[in-house]
Amino acid sequence: MEGIILKALSGFYYVDGGEAGLIACRGRGKFRHQHITPLVGDRVRFTQLEAEKGILEEILPRKNQFQRPAVANIDQLVIIASGAIPITDPFLIDRVISIAEGRNCEPIVCINKCDLDDAEELFQTYRRCGFRTLRVSAETGDGIPDLDRAIAGKISAFTGNSGVGKSSILNALEPNFQLQVGEISDKLGRGRHTTRHVELFRLRSGAIVADTPGFSSFDTEENELRRPEELQYTFREFAPYLDQCRYVGCSHVKEKGCAVLAAVKEGAIPASRHASYVRLYEQAKEVPEWERK
Numbered sequence: 053m054e055g056i057i058l059k060a061l062s063g064f065y066y067v068d069g070g071e072a073g074l075i076a077c078r079g080r081g082k083f084r085h086q087h088i089t090p091l092v093g094d095r096v097r098f099t100q101l102e103a104e105k106g107i108l109e110e111i112l113p114r115k116n117q118f119q120r121p122a123v124a125n126i127d128q129l130v131i132i133a134s135g136a137i138p139i140t141d142p143f144l145i146d147r148v149i150s151i152a153e154g155r156n157c158e159p160i161v162c163i164n165k166c167d168l169d170d171a172e173e174l175f176q177t178y179r180r181c182g183f184r185t186l187r188v189s190a191e192t193g194d195g196i197p198d199l200d201r202a203i204a205g206k207i208s209a210f211t212g213n214s215g216v217g218k219s220s221i222l223n224a225l226e227p228n229f230q231l232q233v234g235e236i237s238d239k240l241g242r243g244r245h246t247t248r249h250v251e252l253f254r255l256r257s258g259a260i261v262a263d264t265p266g267f268s269s270f271d272t273e274e275n276e277l278r279r280p281e282e283l284q285y286t287f288r289e290f291a292p293y294l295d296q297c298r299y300v301g302c303s304h305v306k307e308k309g310c311a312v313l314a315a316v317k318e319g320a321i322p323a324s325r326h327a328s329y330v331r332l333y334e335q336a337k338e339v340p341e342w343e344r345k
């Protein structure tokens with residue numbers, strides 16, 4: 053049988069076995085010998101032993117994999133942003149987009165709290181760059197059906213800065229969730245710096261989503277380990293200009309004859325996107341060679 057690992061706990065992998073329900077599986081000893089750690093999100097082959105118990109036989113090839121939180125096969129990263137309380141700094145969005153683009157994972161920009169502010173500038177910035185960009189309000193329910201359609205049939209992880217409304221949106225998508233919204237005790241309890249537990253949930257619509265705790269702040273570590281010269285490929289709107297710069301190996305930061313800079317000047321590339329690129333480029337340059345993979 054085949055299924056997806058939704059949760060890992062105390063040595064058991066809970067596999068969504070479709071009609072068979074949730075099957076608690078142990079891994080075969082060979083995984084340990086081969087240093088293979090099954091991850092939440094893994095597509096697996098397993099044998100059912102009794103009603104709700106089984107054994108993992110094989111991990112099918114991964115589409116991608118993240119370390120913090122440890123999860124595999126994320127199809128889409130839904131980046132929640134907001135134009136009001138709090139106003140999202142575009143750099144936070146761009147950093148996550150860059151991570152997603154480097155991992156064969158589709159970024160979706162979802163602007164919440166549109167009842168307070170329609171965030172026209174953010175919306176246009178990401179739409180113009182070619183990202184699927186949605187406007188929603190968890191409060192009024194506006195746009196939530198669009199988000200529902202955007203995540204249908206996929207595995208999606210939700211991310212976004214604190215307070216943008218990730219829990220509220222998941223609750224709006226699936227009232228069964230009943231995630232606690234905006235409570236201080238909850239925020240402390242999540243222990244963002246301690247556990248990195250992650251779990252996937254199948255919504256009634258069939259979409260699979262990663263719960264927020266492990267995903268509320270995507271770690272930048274992996275991004276910073278990327279070579280500076282690879283960063284340009286994670287800004288999709290740069291693509292038409294990359295081979296038009298005067299110098300081979302142009303960093304698109306301040307060189308003369310840089311086609312990317314010219315496009316920023318003309319307004320074809322949003323200035324905030326380029327500013328984020330420069331910031332990530334400078335960060336990437338700081339990483340010593342021996343620290344890279």
Ligand SMILES: Nc1nc2c(ncn2[C@@H]2O[C@H](COP(=O)(O)OP(=O)(O)OP(=O)(O)O)[C@@H](O)[C@H]2O)c(=O)[nH]1
Pocket residue numbers: 164165166167168188189190191192212213214215216217218219220221232233234235239264268
């Ligand atoms: N007006 C308005 N308020 C919202 C909306 N969505 C969420 N809120 C409010 O924003 C606050 C934060 O919402 P949460 O859902 O807890 O945000 P979060 O992103 O999960 O926050 P963290 O747990 O800190 O990561 C709460 O007071 C919500 O009621 C919205 O669409 N409109």
Ligand SMILES: [Zn+2]
Pocket residue numbers: 297302303304305307309310311312313
């Ligand atoms: Zn250039």
